[in-house]
Amino acid sequence: MAATTYIEAIGRGMREEMERDSSVFLMGEDIGAYGGAFKATRGFLEKFGPARVIDTPLSETAILGAAVGAALVGMRPIVEMQFADFVSCGFNQLVTNAATMHYRWHLPVPMVVRLPSGGYIHGGPFHSVNPEGWFFHVPGLKIVAPSTTEDACGLMKGAVRDNNPVLYLESKYLYRRVKGDVSGEVVEIGKGMVRRPGDDMVIITYGSTVQQSLDAADRLAREEGVETRVVDLRTLKPLDTGLILDAVRATGRVLIVHEDNLTGGIGGEVAALIAEGAFTYLDAPVRRLAALDTPVPFSPPLEEFVLPSQDKIFHALQELRRY
Amino acid sequence: MARVDVIMPQMGESIAEGTILRWLKKVGDRVAKDETLLEISTDKVDSEIPSPASGVLLSIEVPEQKTVPVQTVIAIIETEGAGGVAARGGESAAPDVTGVSAGVGGGVAGGGRGVLEAGVEPAGAGAGAGVLGAGGPSGGRFYSPLVLTIAKEEGVGLSELEQIPGSGEGGRVTKKDLLAYVERRRAASGGVKVSVAGPSPGARPGAGAVAGAGTPVDDPALRKKYPSPAYEVLQMSPVVQRMAQHMVLSVQTSPHVAAVHEVDMTAVVKHRGEHAAEFERREGFKLTYTSYIAGAVVKAIKKYPLVNSSVEGERIIQKNFINLGLAVASESGLIVPVIKHAEEKSLVGLARAVNDLAVRTRARKLTPDDIQGGTFTITNFGVFGTMIGVPIINQPQVAILGTGAITRRPVVTEDDAIAIRSIAYFTLSFDHRIIDGALGGMFLEEIVQNLERFDSGTKL
Numbered sequence: 001m002a003a004t005t006y007i008e009a010i011g012r013g014m015r016e017e018m019e020r021d022s023s024v025f026l027m028g029e030d031i032g033a034y035g036g037a038f039k040a041t042r043g044f045l046e047k048f049g050p051a052r053v054i055d056t057p058l059s060e061t062a063i064l065g066a067a068v069g070a071a072l073v074g075m076r077p078i079v080e081m082q083f084a085d086f087v088s089c090g091f092n093q094l095v096t097n098a099a100t101m102h103y104r105w106h107l108p109v110p111m112v113v114r115l116p117s118g119g120y121i122h123g124g125p126f127h128s129v130n131p132e133g134w135f136f137h138v139p140g141l142k143i144v145a146p147s148t149t150e151d152a153c154g155l156m157k158g159a160v161r162d163n164n165p166v167l168y169l170e171s172k173y174l175y176r177r178v179k180g181d182v183s184g185e186v187v188e189i190g191k192g193m194v195r196r197p198g199d200d201m202v203i204i205t206y207g208s209t210v211q212q213s214l215d216a217a218d219r220l221a222r223e224e225g226v227e228t229r230v231v232d233l234r235t236l237k238p239l240d241t242g243l244i245l246d247a248v249r250a251t252g253r254v255l256i257v258h259e260d261n262l263t264g265g266i267g268g269e270v271a272a273l274i275a276e277g278a279f280t281y282l283d284a285p286v287r288r289l290a291a292l293d294t295p296v297p298f299s300p301p302l303e304e305f306v307l308p309s310q311d312k313i314f315h316a317l318q319e320l321r322r323y
Numbered sequence: 324m325a326r327v328d329v330i331m332p333q334m335g336e337s338i339a340e341g342t343i344l345r346w347l348k349k350v351g352d353r354v355a356k357d358e359t360l361l362e363i364s365t366d367k368v369d370s371e372i373p374s375p376a377s378g379v380l381l382s383i384e385v386p387e388q389k390t391v392p393v394q395t396v397i398a399i400i401e402t403e404g405a406g407g408v409a410a411r412g413g414e415s416a417a418p419d420v421t422g423v424s425a426g427v428g429g430g431v432a433g434g435g436r437g438v439l440e441a442g443v444e445p446a447g448a449g450a451g452a453g454v455l456g457a458g459g460p461s462g463g464r465f466y467s468p469l470v471l472t473i474a475k476e477e478g479v480g481l482s483e484l485e486q487i488p489g490s491g492e493g494g495r496v497t498k499k500d501l502l503a504y505v506e507r508r509r510a511a512s513g514g515v516k517v518s519v520a521g522p523s524p525g526a527r528p529g530a531g532a533v534a535g536a537g538t539p540v541d542d543p544a545l546r547k548k549y550p551s552p553a554y555e556v557l558q559m560s561p562v563v564q565r566m567a568q569h570m571v572l573s574v575q576t577s578p579h580v581a582a583v584h585e586v587d588m589t590a591v592v593k594h595r596g597e598h599a600a601e602f603e604r605r606e607g608f609k610l611t612y613t614s615y616i617a618g619a620v621v622k623a624i625k626k627y628p629l630v631n632s633s634v635e636g637e638r639i640i641q642k643n644f645i646n647l648g649l650a651v652a653s654e655s656g657l658i659v660p661v662i663k664h665a666e667e668k669s670l671v672g673l674a675r676a677v678n679d680l681a682v683r684t685r686a687r688k689l690t691p692d693d694i695q696g697g698t699f700t701i702t703n704f705g706v707f708g709t710m711i712g713v714p715i716i717n718q719p720q721v722a723i724l725g726t727g728a729i730t731r732r733p734v735v736t737e738d739d740a741i742a743i744r745s746i747a748y749f750t751l752s753f754d755h756r757i758i759d760g761a762l763g764g765m766f767l768e769e770i771v772q773n774l775e776r777f778d779s780g781t782k783l
Contacts, residue, residue, distance in 0.1 A: 225552050252469045252498045283469040283498040323492050 003179040009149040010114070010170055011040050012182060013156025014078055018048055021076060024160055025052040027063055028080030028114075037082045038116060038175060060090035064113065068098045068165075071111040076160055084115035084169070085129040098165040099140030108163035112156070118208050118259050119291075119307050120173040124298035130207075130260035130291075132236055135167055136269065142189055143237040145169040147210035149180040151234055154187030162189055169236075171208040171259075178211070192240035194247070198227035201320055202247040204270055205257040206233040209308050213257050216313035226321055236266055244270060245277045252283035253320050257313055262290035284323040289316045327376040329398040331391050334365045334691040341365045342390040342561075343397065344511075345478075348380045354400065361397075364561075368691045378402040388511070464489075469498050477505045490541050500541065507538045510560040566657045573718045577754035581713045584767050588729050588745040590777040591615045598783050606675070608682075610783070613649065613703060614674035616726055619773035620701060621645055621665050621673075627766040630758060631698045633719040639757055648697030648717060649677065651684060659717060660684055661697040671783055705729065711748045721754035722763070724770065 004012065018024045025048075026041060032055040035042030045053045056063045060081060067077040081087045087094070094113070101109045119128035135141050142164050146152040152170065159166035166189070195210060196217050203213040210232045217228035231247050233240065248254055254274060256267035267288040274286050292306045331341045344362040348354050360374040378400045385397040464485060466474070474484055479501070487504045489496040540558035549556060559567070595610055602610040624631045624645050632641040647665040651658055660680040662668070668676060683689050700717040705728035714725040727748040734744045751767040758766075 252467075280468045280472040283467045323495070323497075 004149050004153075004182045005176050006146075006149050006152050006171070006178040007038060007040050007175040009152035009182050010156055011042075011044075012184070013153040013160075014041070015044070015047070016153075016184065017076075017078075017157055017160040018044075018052065021160070023074060024076045024078065025054065025070075026078050026080070027054045027056050027067060029056055029058055029063075029082050031055060031080050036080060038172065040080070040114075060086050060088075061093055062090075064090035064093035065097070067111045067113070068093055068101070068109060071098075071109040071165075072101065072107055076110045076112075078112040078114065078156075078160065080114045081116065083123075083127050083129070084117040084131045085126050087113065087115055087131055088134070091134070094135065094141065094165065094167075095138045099138050102140060102164070109165050110160075110163045111165050112159045112168050113165065114168050114170060116172050117169045118171050118173055119296040119303055120208065120259075122298060122300050122303060123172075123296070125295035128296035128303075130169075130258075132167070132169060132266060133260055133264050136237055136266055140164065141237060142166040142235070143169065144189060144235050145171075145207040146187075146234065147171075147174070147178075147207055147232050149178060149182050150185075151187055152178075153182045154185055155189070155234065157184075157186040158189045161186065169207060173208050174211075187234070190235050190238050190240060192231055192233045192235065192243040194229060194243070195232045196228070196230035198229035199250055200226045200228060201253040201255065201317060202229040202231060202251040203255045203257055203313070203317070204231045204233065204244060204247065204267075206236060206266070208259045209257045209313070212308065212310040213313055215310045216317055219310075219314055220317050220321070224318075224321070226317075228317060233266075233270075239270070239273065241273060241277065244273060248274050248278040249281045252281055253323070254282070254284075254286045255313070255316055255320050256286065256288045256290075257308055257316075258290050259308060260290060261293050262288060263293050265290050284320055287316060287320055289313060325402050326381065327378065327400045327402060328396045329360065329372075329375060329400060331363070331385075331393050331395045331397050332372060333393040334363070334368075334370055338365045338393065338691055338695070340390050340392045343385050343387050344369060345387055346383055346398075348374075350380055350383055352380050354378065354380055365691045368689050368694060369687070370691070374400065376400050376402050465495060467495075467498075470496055470501050473498065473501050473505070477501075479505065488541050488543065503539055503541070507540060507558050507560075510538050510558075562658075569718065570715050573715050576718055577716050577721070578756060579713075579716065579752050580755045580758075580760065580763065581750050581752045582760070582763050582767050583711055583748055583750050584764075584771050586747050586749050586771040587734070587775045588612070588747050589775075590779060591774050592729065592745040594777060594779055594781065602674075602783055606671075606678075608674075608678040610674055611677060612726075612729070613677050613701070614670060615774065615777065616701060616703075616724075616770075617647055617649075617662070617665060617673045617677065618670050619770045619777075620647065620699065620724060621668075622773050623766055623769035624699060625666065626769055627762060629762060630722040630753065630766050632721055632757070633698075634721065634754070634756060635719075642698045644698070646696050646698045648700035648720075649680065650700055650702035650714075650717070651681075658684065658689075658694065659697060659700060660689055660693050661695065663696070670781065700724070701726065705747060711750060713750055714752045716752055716754055721757055722766070723752050724767075725750040725752065 014026065026044060028036065030037060031041045032045040032050065032053050041053065063079050067079045070077045098109050098111065101107045115131055117130050121128065132143055132145065135143060142162060144155045144159055144166060146155045156168060159168050196214055198217065203217060205213045213230050217230050220226050220228055229247055229251055231243060256270050258265055258267055260266065267290055271286040271288060289308050289312060291308065294306055296306055297303050334341060341363045344364050346361045347359055354360055354374045354377065356377045357373040359371045361372050363370055363372055381399045381401040383398050385391050385395065391397065466484065484496065487496050487500055490500050491497040538558050540556055542556050545556045591612065595612065595615065599610045628641055631645055632639050644664055645666040647662040648659040649662065651660065662673065662676040662680065665673060680693065697717060697720060699720055700723045702714050702723060703726045704712045705726050708728050710727045712725045712727065714723045716723050729745050729747045731743055732746045733741050734746065736742050749767060749770065751763055753763045
């Protein structure tokens, strides 16, 4: 059996949830006959029909508002933002409506928002956004960020079955670059994972920078004999604090890596958590490697300059090691 | 309110000096009578020394890692009495304490002043203050939270921390540096971690090799000459240093001659096979070949007592008792526990003594006397598969027996048949100053005969 791509794994997760539960349905722009901008839903219209695979107008606020309403009456919508960047148009529906329903009325809002995120694709400033920082601050939302095919499928299933609004960050860069086996098992939301063992240092990361981090850690082990643990957060909200603090206690040296901008990013929260929970275990200041605080440029050399890379992670590890 | 001197105790009849490994109390700490006050090392055995009195530790006269003769005053305890410490702190005791902390590389954590102040607080406060007081920059060096945490857990004082070379940026002490230091300190404290038949290939006389005997150390001078990771610089533990000195001394002292005899162990193997299970049920431990060999050696020494002697100038001191040393491999180096008065023991008695030493060696419960006074040594390198080895004499003895692995082999018997027998090679290394080839050969052959003609009816 050919290995499944990351985007196929997302599709498999959605398809199997739709097969399992008739209340699961899709909404989005051009997801029906066209199969989605990235073809994640190719064949879904034929299989599930127009009542469960709904093409919408180009209005994120309408799509997300409709999803909130559907969730309130017992459906489990999965909506696709064509690019994560555009979710900003529906921001109010998520942060004011979806996120607060439970607190106001004790009503569950089981909806999944697919957010094709990030750069490395020469998409320019309107098609390269990592939106997690915008929502990380908001109580009532969950955020997942798969980095593997197994998690792409498993976290989709976990997100659909969760009774809260879940933002599902999918890295466009990984869509067809990551391939692997998929068991079809549900992945529990809120659990990170150690992707690479090591007791000298730890990288805490998620999403598109997990593989870069693994490569950099392997290179450092090869060249300098230093073993770096790599922790994949997988869920950003709620954070797997136990796993993070355990890794810090085991290693004492921490590098946080993410593709999103540095300022106000997930890394700042992780660093604060470490300072509060594991200060006495730190042998070096916590370091962050993230995108520069600029929009993602269109020009490939500039994009490369702005975003994290295996090389940058490697050098950051070297510096951390020298401290 | 009296002062009680703590003296370096004599831990064995032949022991003249001891090394302070670790003070478990700091100046100013309260200590109860018989509570462990410090750890000392004599030769290769560590001992915990109880406090001779209840009171407050007024001063430490001998720092860690220093070696002094027995009966030396190593600390002073002020017995219970209100206000005594504080009052004295101002006058006579203060110079003492300051003197100690200035002269000590490690151990007396925190330095004199802070500790003395802490001394008037409830017990335990002193230790915390001494170590954790290091929170701020001290002596110009920065310590990370983790380094301070480890230092506290491992009881590494500030003054001690400051001695540790740092490999981090600007010479900062890293977690790795501190852990390596703690490991070295542990190894230096005698570390009698021993396995009688452990896999360590070194640490035995004859084999000569020293393996697993060092801990990584960062030596700036050598770092340049031997760049990591192509080289690893290891610190010899004190046990290994002593082993090295002893081996060189032995080879320089005694002209070694070795004789190798083949021994047919079939009778012994058969006897052990028949009795091993019942023996283990009854005694609770395994019956080993070592016990049989020890028995054969004791018998042979009785016939040729000159091998059981030592040399002093132009005099030979021949011993009319047999203290049988058994060389065993240990993680930190060679150790040779001794069966006292082996000549008085039956085979079962020897087996019990061998087992007792093995158990206590493993449990690190050997006393200094356990490794003193040997008159002849057996080293069983056969457990590592060695067929023939040439051991180095354990001074001041004059001979050592090395026993090779027992293997089943076809041999030509006396009636010209070919039979499968259990064969081993035994080596006797002897001091040719007083033992000639004739005596060496006859003595060794006597051991061989004792084993080959082992009485199958011997009761256990």
